[in-house]
Amino acid sequence: MEINFTLTFQGAAGSTTGSRHLLQVDDKLILLDCGLYQGRREETTRQNKQFRFNPAALHSVLLSHAHIDHSGNLPNLVKQGFGGTIHTTTATRDLCQVMLLDSAHIQEHDAEWLNRRNRKRGRGEIIEPLYTMDDANEAMGHFQSVGYHHPFHVLQDVKVTFYDAGHILGSSSVIIDLRRGEEVFRLAYTGDLGRANLPLLRDPEIPHNVDWLVLESTYGSRIHDPIGEAKEELRETITRVAARGGKIIVPSFSVERTQEVIYYLNELTNEGRLPPIPVFVDSPLAINVTEIFRLHADCFDRETRRLLLEDGDPFGFSRLSYVRDVEESKRLNSLVGPCMIISASGMCEAGRIRHHLANSIEDPKNCIMFVGYQAENTLGRKIVERQPEVNIFGEPYRLRAEVVTLNTMSGHADQNDLAAYARVVRDNSPRLKKVFLVHGEEESRTALAARLRADLGLKAVIPQLGERHLLDGKDQRDPS
Ligand SMILES: [Zn+2]
Incomplete structure (x- = not known):
C-alpha cells in the first residue's frame, strides 16, 4: 500500500x-x-x-x-x-x-x-x-x-x-x-x-x-544542576541579596516558572526560612495564569495535590502581593530596601520587567535572577551573558547588578x-x-x-x- x-x-x-x-x-x-x-x-x-x-x-x-x-x-x-x-x-x-x-x-x-x-x-x-x-x-x-x-x-x-x-x-x-x-x-x-x-x-x-x-x-x-537544589539556591540568593539591602528582580515566564517560584517561596515561608522581605508578582498575565492554575488541580502531581489539602493555597503567603494596577507597579520603583519583584516577560523582551530592569540594573547591590531559558538575541540573553552595557527602551544601561541563573528551575x-x-x-x-x-x-x-x-x-x-x-x-x- x-x-x-x-x-x-x-x-x-x-x-x-x-x-x-x-x-x-x-x-x-x-x-x-x-x-x-x-x-x-x-x-x-x-x-x-x-x-x-x-x-x-x-x-x-x-x-x-x-x-x-x-x-x-x-x-x-x-x-x-x-x-x-x-x-x-x-x-x-x-x-x-x-x-x-x-x-x-x-x-x-x-x-x-x-x-x-x-x-x-x-x-x-x-x-x-x-x-x-x-x-x-x-x-x-x-x-x-x-x-x-x-x-x-x-x-x-x-x-x-x-x-x-x-x-x-x-x-x-x-x-x-x-x-x-x-x-x-x-x-x-x-x-x-x-x-x-x-x-x-x-x-x-x-x-x-x-x-x-x-x-x-x-x-x-x-546538563542541568539537580532539581532538588532549586529551592536552596533560591533561598540562598534571596538571603544574601536581602542582607546587603538589594532588590531581587526576577524576569519570569508568566506560565509555570512564576508559579513554581511562588510555590517554593510559599514552602520556604511555611518553614520559616525566608528573610522577611516583601515579594511582588508584578504581571497581570501571571496573576491571570495563577488563577487558571488554581482551576486545574487535576493537572498537578500527587505531592502538590496533597499540599493543597494541607495548605489550601500553594500560591499565596502573607508577604506576597499580586500587583495588577499600573500605578501600583510604578510605585514599586520608589521602594526603598530589599524586596523581590517577579515580573514578565521571561526573556525581558516586553512587559513591566523592562521598567524594573532599567530601575535596578546599574546598582551592584541588586540582583537579576533568571529562572528560565533565554533565546538568542533577546535582552535576557544579553544580561545572562553579562554584556557590560545593554539597551532598554532604546537607552544604554551599564550592567552592574549581580546576575544569577538558576538552571535548576528549567x-x-x-x-x-x-x-x-x-x-x-x-x-x-x-x-x-x-x-x-x-x-x-x-x-x-x-x-x-x-x-x-x-x-x-x-x-x-x-x-x-x-x-x-x-x-x-x-x-x-x-x-x-
Ligand atoms: Zn514551552
Whole structure:
C-alpha cells in the first residue's frame, strides 16, 4: 500500500522559537503548533507575518502547549484564512485564552509605538499589528479541548492522543496514529518536554510503538544542576541579596516558572526560612495564569495535590502581593530596601520587567535572577551573558547588578533527560525509524544527535527550515 505522509519543518528548525511543523496525510495538511518567532524585530516580523503554506488550506491544528513560541501565531493563522479546528488540552485552551489576548495587546502596543516613532521621524509608513485582540478572540472560537488519554480522530485515518509532557500546565506530547489499510504507523511529537520531579507537574509520559519521533532539543548540549537544589539556591540568593539591602528582580515566564517560584517561596515561608522581605508578582498575565492554575488541580502531581489539602493555597503567603494596577507597579520603583519583584516577560523582551530592569540594573547591590531559558538575541540573553552595557527602551544601561541563573528551575529536559527519554522510546518501539530533532539551536541539536547515534544507535535527523521529509513506512532503523 502506498504511504504518503510527509513532515515539513516550518519553524523552530535551528532555533527555539516559532514552532510550526506541517504533517501532510494524502492531500490533507495538519499543523503541529503555530508559534511566534521571537528575537530581532525585522527578522521575526517577516517570519511571523508570512506562512510558508496557505493557512486556508490547512485542515486542523494540534497544539502541544500554551507557550507563545508554540501558540502565539494562531490568531494570525485564523486572520489569514484558517477555518479548521485547533485541538488541545483543556488547561492549554484556558491558558491560551489569557495568553493570546495578552500577546495581541503587546502586538497592538508595539505597532502604536512604531507608528509614533515613524511620525516623529517624518515617515508616513503605517505599521499594522501582527494581530489584534479581536483576532485573538476569533482564534479562540476555533479551539476544541480534550483531556489527556482521550483519543480522537482528526481525520478518518488519523487518530490523536495527548500525553502529559510535564513541561507546563496542560502541556502535551502529541501522539498521532496514521492508518494505512491494515497497518498503523505512529508519529510522536514531544512538544516541549519537562523533567522528572519538577514542582507542581507530573513527570513526562513516554510513548511506545513509535515509528517517527519529533524530539525537542532545547538543552540538547547541556546538563542541568539537580532539581532538588532549586529551592536552596533560591533561598540562598534571596538571603544574601536581602542582607546587603538589594532588590531581587526576577524576569519570569508568566506560565509555570512564576508559579513554581511562588510555590517554593510559599514552602520556604511555611518553614520559616525566608528573610522577611516583601515579594511582588508584578504581571497581570501571571496573576491571570495563577488563577487558571488554581482551576486545574487535576493537572498537578500527587505531592502538590496533597499540599493543597494541607495548605489550601500553594500560591499565596502573607508577604506576597499580586500587583495588577499600573500605578501600583510604578510605585514599586520608589521602594526603598530589599524586596523581590517577579515580573514578565521571561526573556525581558516586553512587559513591566523592562521598567524594573532599567530601575535596578546599574546598582551592584541588586540582583537579576533568571529562572528560565533565554533565546538568542533577546535582552535576557544579553544580561545572562553579562554584556557590560545593554539597551532598554532604546537607552544604554551599564550592567552592574549581580546576575544569577538558576538552571535548576528549567522546565526543559536536559541532554541526559532527552537521551533517557529516547532510550525508553527505542526500547519499546521495535519499528522506530527516525528521530527528528527540533526546537534547539544548532549546537544543541548537533550534540544531542551525536549522543543519540553513538549511545542508542538511532537515526537522528537535523532538519533545516523548510525541509520536507517523507515518512516512509518501509524505512528500517539503521544508525547513521
Ligand atoms: Zn514551552
